[in-house]
Amino acid sequence: MNGVAVAADPFVVKDIRVEGLQRVEPGTVFSYLPVRVGETFTDDKGADAIRSLYNTGFFKDVKIQSEGAVLVVIVEERPAVSQIEFTGIKEFDKDALRKSLKAVGVAEARYYDKALIDKAEQELKRQYVSRGFYAAEVITTVTPIERNRVAIVFNVDEGQVSKIVQINIIGNKAFKESVLRDEMSLSTPNWLSWYTKNDLYSKQKLTADLESIRSFYLNRGYLEFLIESAQVSISPDKKGIYLNINIKEGEQYKLSSVKLTGELLGKEDELTKLVKLKNGDVFSSAQLTQSTKAIADKLGVYGYAFAAINPQPNLNKDKRTVDLVLNVDPGRRTYVRNINVSGNNKTRDEVIRREMRQLESAWFDSEKLKLSKDRINRLGFFTEVDVNTEDVPGTPDQVDVGIKVKEKPTGALSLGAGFSSTDKLILTAGITQDNAFGTGTSIGLNVNTGRINQVISLSNFDPYFTEDGISRFTEVYTRSSRPLFYTGDSEYKIDATGGNFRLGVPYSEVDRVFFGLGLEQLQINTTVNTPASYQRYVNTYGNQNLNIPFTIGWARDRRDSALIPSRGTYQQANFELGTALGDLEYYRVFYQQQYFYPLTKGNILSFNGEVGYGDTYTGKPFPITKNYYVGGIGSVRGFQPGSLGPYDVAANGIRRPIGGASKLVGNVEYTFPIPGSGVDRTLRLFGFMDAGNVYENAPSFSGLRSSYGFGLSWISPLGPLKFSYGIPVSKKPEDRLQRFQFQIGTAF
Structure with missing residues (x-):
């Protein structure tokens, strides 16, 4: 502080004059002066005035003089920061760095302070260290410009990122070091490190990993477990980091008794049943947490939102047992x-x-x-x-x-694709918006101009058609299709034009019944190459049909998520009746059930089962246009879509699958995070086993086709995307295989 106050005898101030101001208002200076016009000025007040003005941070020099009875304050303002620039920055967004520097007091339009610039340099280095760039260097250039301003440039040499090259855990006896390292997110470099960044050290990650190791031991009864030290060292070239973790395991303890105390609200028996810890069990911190949470949740049902359950373990070190007391404090009802x-x-x-x-x-x-x-x-x-x-x-x-x-993005481009040596690339496409304009309604437009299927359909789903939660689904469409594996006959096709209307009525929190009515006009054009099954259909029903189906269905959804389910069940049943108002008199029943079981660390085991059956109630053959089809992603992977089951042979000798009146499908999937990615729900791997087929009559387990394989699931901007590679197990020579497939918007 270079301030000067000229020594003077006390005098009464008749006027105050401020010199040297450029941006600071005179009133600001007056507000910090401890003396006013008409008051007596002393040396002590002069020293106080200089100190107060310096503390504002606005000035780098302050002098106080007197000219007769006039007090003169002479100041030299600090330069203002006109701009802040960065060079050499690749790892960070520059705007994000500006925000972090602002937090330490360095920002454009603020006054320049060398001490704050030094802090800013340290903050930049800290940011780089948090990303593993221990060799990063920051050099600051301050350039004076006109009107008492400065431009600040932070020149950064990022250097190479420092990676963890070794992790040592010392003191473990009960468990192997590899087992404990699996509990850590930090790791040495592996094939996925470019994505997970887990080979880059950060203090926050290490703290979390130490807590994970601590929880691992506490969950296995080691109540005296200690982490004695965690040492981090870096190689001289600042490229390699070494972690040494020293632990003390202690002894394993078992429970000798568990008791509830405190204010139990007369519900002791009900709360006791929620305690998962039992006498004689190895103590588990995880089970203790589950028990206290279950008790707190149960009290929450009765309105006690902030119930506290305080565990009080009493160790018997000689017997290696623990008496556990859970003190319950429900608090106030809220x-x-x-x-x-x-x-x-x-x-x-x-x-x-x-x-x-x-x-x-x-x-x-x-x-x-x-x-x-x-x-x-x-x-x-x-x-x-x-x-x-x-x-x-x-x-x-x-x-x-x-x-x-x-x-998540709710606009979806629905794509299906596969590749085979005979049909090359097979594509389907559609556009849907599941949350149109943020209203929760769904609008779908499906357009397909392929040579096998030509479709234009428009659909709308409103989950709250009424305030009571009745949903409404409407659809209009026109389709022109040829049975699977079309061979180029332009006259052979099925044209369909119609629409559907369906209402869904909720009758519980998880159950809903559906009522629907449809209208469809069919026209089938046949040639000499048309499969015999379709020719028999035309002979029975004619080449033009009107179908008016009535549907009734039921669904029960207990899943925790429709997008990424990890637990719960989903069931649906549907009955479709071709009414006598139309030309097709038939019925179809369908049932599906799914189970999702959460395992450890984002691992999910899921099951799917489907069964469908169709027949007529007039004695006529079941209409082939209502057949089920199985094969491909969504049913039995590894086989071409819709290719399984009965087939027909056209006059030119080409085999064509025709589907069947019934179907049976079963799927098992084991989904898990990509190794090293933590519990990432949006990008996961899975293995699967599929089985299924379609039948002319009742479904059976005979003739099932099966496959196994693996794949990748990704919640992409286009929607839920699955890649799968299926390997057929039980197959026939006539089966059409398709090992690699992908689809957007499917659960199995």
Whole structure:
């Protein structure tokens, strides 16, 4: 501080004059002076004035003089920062760096301060260290420009990223080092490190990994487990990082007793059943957490949103046992004041709020809150749904509920593709918008101009056609198709024009019944190459048919998510009746059931089963236009789409699958994150086993085709995308194979 206050005898100030100001207003200076006109000026007040003006940060030099009874304040302002630039930056977004520097006080239009620039350099280095660039160097250039301003340029030499080359865990006896390293996200470089970045050290990741190791031991009864030290060292060239973790395992403890105490609200038996820990079991921190959460959730059903369950373990080191006491404090019963929705940049609030079963101004209910979360997840519009509760300050009996969602692109380009040596590339396409204009309604346009299938269809689905939650589905279409594996006969085709209307009526939180009516006009053109099955159909029903089907269905959806299900079940049944109002009198029944079982660390085991059966009620043959088809992704992978089951032979000797009146399909999938990617739900690998076929009459297990394989599942901007490679197991020489397939928008 270079301030100078000229020593003077005390005098009464008749005027104050400020010199040297460029941007700072005189009033600002006056506000910091400890003396006013008419007051007595002293040396102490002069020192205070200099100190106050320096503390503003506006000035680099301050002098105070007197001219008779006039107090003169002479200042030299600090330069203002006119611009901040970066050179050599590749790893970071420059705007993000500007925000981080602003947090330490360096920003455009602020006053230049060398100390703050030094802090800014350290902040930049810290940012690079967090990304593993330990060799990064920052040199700052400050250039004076006109009007007492400066331009600041941060010149960065990023250097090479420092990678973890070795991780050592010392002190482990009960478990191998490889087992403990599997609990860590940090790792040495592997084939996926370019994507996961887990070979780049960060303090936050190490802290999380140490906690993971601690939880691993506590879940296995090692209550005295300690992490004695975690040492991080770097090679002299700053390219390699070494981690040394020293642990002390201690002894394994078993439970000798578990007891509930505190305010149990007369529900001791009900709460005791929720405790997963039993006498004689090895102590498990995970089971303890599950037990306390289950008790808190149960109390939440009765309106106690902030119930606290405090575990008090008492160790007997001689016997290596632990007495566990769970002290229950339910707190006050609360009700919900506000429900706040965030993250929905496109989706309207009402689309989310109408799925809420926990209502505002109602008693808090944890089960209704969980059900609300599941219902929002089942919309299929969001990749993440987080629900939290917050205290309302000053009102201990109220809480606010926060619903935070992360939207996914709901416009989808539906593609199906496959490749075979005979048919080359096979493509289908369509465009849908599942959340049109954020209203929750779905609009679909499907256009296909292929040589086998030509389709134009427009559909609309409104999940809340009425306020009571009755849904409505409408569709109009015109289709021109040729049975599978068309060989070039332009006269041989089936034309269909019609529409469908369906209502869905909810009768529970997870159940819905459907009622539908359709209208379809069919025309079949045949030639000498038409398969005999289609010629028999024309002989029975004619080449022009009117079909008026009535449908009734049921669905039960207990999945935790429609987009990425990890637990729960899904069931649906459908009955379709070709009414006597039309020319086709038939019925079809279909049933499907899916199970999703969560395993550890994002691993999911899922099952799918489908059975369909069709017949007529007039004694006529079942109309071939209503046949089921099996084969390809969505049924039995590894075989060409729709190629399994009965086939017919045309006059030119070409085999053509014709489907069947019944079908049977079963699928098993094991889905898991890509190794090294953590629990990434949007990009996963899977293995599968498929089996199925179609039949002329009743379905059976005889003649099943089966396959196994692997694939990649990705929630892409275009929608849920699956690549699969199927290897047929049980097959016949006449079967058409197609090992590689992909499709967008399918679950199995």
